[in-house]
Amino acid sequence: MNVKEAYSYSVSFLGANGVDEADFKALTVVCHVAGIKNNEYHAHRDDFVITRQLADCLWKLKSGEPLQYVVGKWDFYESEFYVGEGVLIPRPETEELVELAVKQLKTVDAPVIIDLCSGSGCIGLSIAKAVPSSKVYCIEKSKDAFEYLKKNSDGIYNAILINDDIFNDIDIEQADLIISNPPYIKTDVLQTLQDEVKKEPVMALDGGTDGLDFYRVINDKWSKKLKPNGVLMLEIGEDQGKTIIxxxxxxxxxxxxxxxxxNDRMVVAKI
Ligand SMILES: C[S@@+](CC[C@H](N)C(=O)[O-])C[C@H]1O[C@@H](n2cnc3c(N)ncnc32)[C@H](O)[C@@H]1O
Structure with a gap:
């Protein structure tokens, strides 16, 4: 089967099985199996596709597995990040937080950054790459997510990875920027999330009874780790803009x- 036939077959299969966004998912898995980017589809329409590998991807999508886990990596900011079961899939909203941080850091000489709750490392590692003079501490509690963080940090010399709980006392130098996209969903809302989101780890989503547990520890503990002119940047839930203040x-x-x-999504705070 060639790429064009595989795409056509995949759209039909996914559509017939009630999978949403069948066109995009079909294109992405076919290109993944063919070893090309989505935008290279037209140039490679006649390439050969390994049908067994494609069938495996299609069955996973049919069973509700997120597309990003099926293909095992996802584009974020200026890089590709390995993802899979046990780690949060990087979101486009979070790219905006990274853009904001990189812009802010351009004016700071050899900045020190702490990325709390790093997950795949999409925030901290993107900053480390975009600002080569920086030193970025990435802190992540989950062992599974930490494995992805390690894999994604390959070749990034200015990132320091710490497998720890941000509620613990962690001995670390003061930073010019503390940045975080912590878990911020209320515990009782978790059950109401879309099925695909429920495949992502609870530890990455659960922000406690009112969704604010992590912001409290950041205020109470981590604000002390900021240099006097340091900046805190956070991602928040769209309904948290008022309470976060x-x-x-x-x-x-x-x-x-x-x-x-x-939607309210980012916070920039100064002491
Ligand atoms: C919302 S996800 C964000 C991941 C990544 N920063 C991103 O933006 O895609 C939150 C992350 O916090 C981690 N986490 C949860 N509790 C933690 C804790 N107490 N200490 C450190 N990391 C924690 C989760 O495992 C998850 O990787």
Missing amino acids: DVLSDFNSVEVLKDMYG
Whole structure:
């Protein structure tokens, strides 16, 4: 079967089995199996596809596995990150936080950054690559996610990986920037999430009863790890824009910014 036939077959298979976004998912798995990027499809329509590998991907999609886990990697900011069961899939909203951070860091000489709750490392490692003079500490508790963090950090010399719990006291130098996309979903909302999101680890999503547990520890403990002119940047849930201002009580200025969809999504705070 060639790439074009495989794509046509995959769209039909996924559509017939009620998988949403069948076109995009079919294109992505076919290109993955053919070893090409999605935008190279037309140039490679006649290439040969290994049908057994494609069938495996299609059955996983049919069973509800997220597309990103099926292909095992996903584009984020300027790189590709390995992902799979046990690690959160990087989201486009989070790229906006990275863009904001990189812009801010361009004005700082040899900045020190702490990325709390690093997951795949999409935030911390993207910053480490974009700002080569920086030193980036990436802290992640989950053993499974930490394995992806290690794999994704291959060749990035200015990232220091720490497998620990951010509720612990961690001996680390003061930073110019503390950045985090922590778990922020209320515990009782977890059950109402889409089936595909439920395949992602609970530890990456569960922010406690009111969704704010991690922001509290960041305010109470991690604010002390900021240099006097340091900046805190956070991703928040779209309904947390008002409450976050009260939670970050150790900060003098707290600005809430919107994402590309017009929802409250990012916080920039200064002591
Ligand atoms: C929302 S995910 C964000 C991952 C990544 N930063 C991103 O933006 O895609 C939160 C991450 O925090 C990790 N985590 C949960 N509790 C933690 C804790 N107490 N200490 C450190 N990391 C924790 C989870 O395993 C998960 O990888």
